[in-house]
Amino acid sequence: MFRIIVWGANGMAGGELLRLLAGHPELKLEGAVSRSKAGQPVWHVHPHLRQDFPSETFISPEEAFGRDSHLVFLALPHGSSWPVIEQYLQQKVKVVDLSADVRLSNPEDYVKWYGSIHGAPHLLERSVYGLPEVHREEIRGADLVSGVGCNASCSILGLFPLAREGLLEDARLELRVGSSEGGSNPNTGSHHPYRSRTLRVYEPFRHRHLAEIVQELKTPEELFTMTMTAAGIVRGVQMLAQVRLARKMKESELWKIYRKYYQGEPFMNLCPARPSHLRLPDPRFVMGSNRVLTGFSLHDDGYRLIVVSAIDNLMKGASGSALQCANLMFGLEETSGLEMRPLYPA
């Protein structure tokens, strides 16, 4: 069994990591770190896991450094991960960092999108972006892997076949997101009377995760806009992309392209053309699982294309992908501990 420490274990991605570790056959929780909750039972914060962790208490960062581990997951606020990363790498402990601290490989991009100079830019080069569907081999050999932005991963996984084939001329991404994306700290926007049933368009053209999309798809930023809508759901991200193709395509050609890129991927699912109501996926169909659903529909003009993809933001969009990377880093079966099926209807 590999020993695992989770930092930021009191948050939502942290709780989801604990859920996954509780069921993992080869990984074992060695410590759940939370400065603010240190000493409290884990199940006070994650009541659904009381049977799994009846006597586990949160530990402080100081205690965490005193414990031996093979890998740490860092589910910390943006900007606070990198000093912890540095310390663990020195100790030869593998790191998967779910914050945005090491997602971008170019320090200038970091400044541009996060508005400040990175505290440890050398980490950016060393880190691998944690989407196995794009960087599987690099992840296997890595000691530092970033997590993924949930909106970014949903978008990248829906569009990379098109991007790789040079087919994107213009792409208006429209993301619909659940409230768990905002984490566990309440604010006015997450207050139930206001958030319930909302359709709040809170970013018209640009979201930080676009930095990851552009980086991973290797396409110019100018090609994209990214509109964000907060929906009244808890879990789930759905990307609806209004794409203009760079050249006229037939539907059969698009099927061939998507199949080529998705083939053999354990979590990628291409939606069928029929029945039509299942062609463009609802995030409900992947809830609780690490799966990705992608579907598309081509306009008769052969240029206008809609691509929809759907994930569970806490799974494939955060903790699930992170665990998938950890599996690869340990040489384990990539799907280990991630085989759970979606819960539907729920």
Place this chain on the structure above:
Amino acid sequence: MFRIIVWGANGMAGGELLRLLAGHPELKLEGAVSRSKAGQPVWHVHPHLRQDFPSETFISPEEAFGRDSHLVFLALPHGSSWPVIEQYLQQKVKVVDLSADVRLSNPEDYVKWYGSIHGAPHLLERSVYGLPEVHREEIRGADLVSGVGCNASCSILGLFPLAREGLLEDARLELRVGSSEGGSNPNTGSHHPYRSRTLRVYEPFRHRHLAEIVQELKTPEELFTMTMTAAGIVRGVQMLAQVRLARKMKESELWKIYRKYYQGEPFMNLCPARPSHLRLPDPRFVMGSNRVLTGFSLHDDGYRLIVVSAIDNLMKGASGSALQCANLMFGLEETSGLEMRPLYPA
């Protein structure tokens, strides 16, 4: 036109008062008071009212005292109303106080239920409990009227015919409440990922509003328990009372009793026996209105009775009742500005 000032206008009950005043034929908003939001447009906080108050800004308490008014609504936190009340009464301005500060008439009850000595116990005697269905004539002549607890008003209005007839032997009240009951300040319990779809039983036997229920029904406290469940709705309170009757009753006798007490009441509605699915009311059927629905079902044994009543907590449970009292205090038609019909389905 009577000039009205609303204190605590940035909160939920405050916002509902503004909505009501915007449509009232004889009352006019003279000032919307909020210390924390003073100077900001009212619609920043209540975006649905931008067309109604395009240029109104919140004013500070100091400004409020400088404005002339006939009546003030105080939608302030518990414990902070009474000094404001005193000042207005000295100025001969009528007051409807939606906080709990003057709901109880006995200072000892206040200590018992609110855990501290009241700052101005003489106000308790002077104040009238603001349920016109129980205190209509006193309200007409009053210069100080309290608001009502939303759970209390829902319960009192469902049970007073039974209480008046001495029929309550044992009553287990079970209240299901929406998230708007908690006001506009976010907290962990109101955080959308946690509150959404919840069925959180947060009080097993006792809730502060029981003080009002006992006072208004004039029944011993021992007779009641009061269980609270937070439901995943925004608006609405539903009381389900498991009653044991003091003597064996026939259904026809109960109909007669309820009809007697509800007769002529402009907002009280007794649910029909048929169709059975409409007999015990859903709060959705009164949403947005000042109406009360009450239904009951008698067990074959003639002793066990279920009473269900439903209100919109921001209307009949707070701002609607408050306005109803204000109408009475001004000698206006009691239903003035409160004729809106429920919004359903919504």
Place this chain on the structure above:
Amino acid sequence: MFRIIVWGANGMAGGELLRLLAGHPELKLEGAVSRSKAGQPVWHVHPHLRQDFPSETFISPEEAFGRDSHLVFLALPHGSSWPVIEQYLQQKVKVVDLSADVRLSNPEDYVKWYGSIHGAPHLLERSVYGLPEVHREEIRGADLVSGVGCNASCSILGLFPLAREGLLEDARLELRVGSSEGGSNPNTGSHHPYRSRTLRVYEPFRHRHLAEIVQELKTPEELFTMTMTAAGIVRGVQMLAQVRLARKMKESELWKIYRKYYQGEPFMNLCPARPSHLRLPDPRFVMGSNRVLTGFSLHDDGYRLIVVSAIDNLMKGASGSALQCANLMFGLEETSGLEMRPLYPA
């Protein structure tokens, strides 16, 4: 008082018409028509209106024709309105038809979008499209006015300033709709376990309401796509349009254009630029009212524009607009019976 008959009074738009008539100062319900519910109390189907219509029962079509009326609202299924229209017009009774039967003015368009030849094509010329914001003067003099498609009205009202100014080069409309749009008949898609919290993209490029949009905006169909998403809400339509402008624009120019077209309109509201979270409207902010909210955001490139508009589909998207037309047809104040403010939060 004008006497009004509502056909299809058992449906959702029908119920909303009853709610509106119950509060209208100058119109009076003369009959609520439903073949399937004839003889049953109206409140069996619309339990929220029991206090308003305690003894009204649904009447059959035959009874309806025997009653005298000044105007009839027809909230019937598509394809079944036109014979009723013909009969009423012969009797010199005014008609507002909420079905799609007389929305299109060109019989060929009807064949194209509805897949069959119209039974009474002469009605199409005679009918006026029931959006007062576009056809106010014609409506005043009309005896036959169509209702509007809810998605169409939301889209038209958000885009007509741009269309009139020739600014639309490409517009990808994306509509998010509540479940009340589907009417009162249950089906698998409306089954709560499946519909709850859904984000179901059910039309990628085209929806019948596009016929109305193209007709009213007088723009070529090729310019548009129309993507439909069923959301887990009950009321509300939100249009998010990804527009490419025909020429480079400054934001100040767009403000001027929108203000010009919205000025003096009693229900049209242009969202402010600040605060940014209120710039692109949520349908929750108009729920229960006849209001329209429209906001826009221009990309730095001066070409890419997002327009969001929001309505209550049962009000401005159906029954509210229909009543607004009826007011005009009677020479009444256009806003009569439609002054209710949105219910929020709810």
Place this chain on the structure above:
Amino acid sequence: MFRIIVWGANGMAGGELLRLLAGHPELKLEGAVSRSKAGQPVWHVHPHLRQDFPSETFISPEEAFGRDSHLVFLALPHGSSWPVIEQYLQQKVKVVDLSADVRLSNPEDYVKWYGSIHGAPHLLERSVYGLPEVHREEIRGADLVSGVGCNASCSILGLFPLAREGLLEDARLELRVGSSEGGSNPNTGSHHPYRSRTLRVYEPFRHRHLAEIVQELKTPEELFTMTMTAAGIVRGVQMLAQVRLARKMKESELWKIYRKYYQGEPFMNLCPARPSHLRLPDPRFVMGSNRVLTGFSLHDDGYRLIVVSAIDNLMKGASGSALQCANLMFGLEETSGLEMRPLYPA
């Protein structure tokens, strides 16, 4: 691997069985039976399981009888199971019947609660009620096991420690249920605009599942009432019991009793006294799992007790319990294939 056939595989309990079988290490789906959907891909009805059953199609009952199996799950409508049971028992195939056909052991009870004479009363004696927590040893040796009513199992598992100890003097059960309890066929009550956010009290005193509760707790029916509320959730049953104890108790005595009965049970969880907001359980905390949460609170008078228990109706309330029984019948680990943790927040 044991070969399993699921009848009624197109329904909700059927779909949940397929989800469980897809992840079971020792059981294998041999056929998914649905008369109405025969020939269609399973994922057309259960889109979340497309990756698990990419090419499985529903088979007809006739095909099903032609396939070899070790055990069949029957998730059929009440009244249609027993002929299928008879046929399988003759073929020496084990049966777990999720319908109500063999839940009651007394044929007279069946007549009383289901209103008709049972078609094969001999099956009632032969069948074991499928709650391992009550009948574990009998289930191990059985070839016919019934499923459980979801409301019944939630209630029984919350109350049997009290019942066994003779502590129930009066128990007012109040059940709050999600929409998935009603199965996959839409009706007016399940129509999203009506069901969404509802708090519909649809049975005041009695529900069929009370027959099971009385049978399993071995307590007189007169002691109970059972009130049903449909809530706006999809999954989950919560029982809130207002109990009057037969004798005055101390809290410590109740803890001892509950611990005694729950000890060693793999799915039973007793909620802690502290923190108080986790004492009375929310069904959200077990969603997607086979777990049961039970909590209680004793009034100061030592007599009045509230017990709350929560399950996922499709899991412990139906398919999860059924699989737990199958594990026992095969001599497998009881928890096999049922170790999944709850999904929260979701």
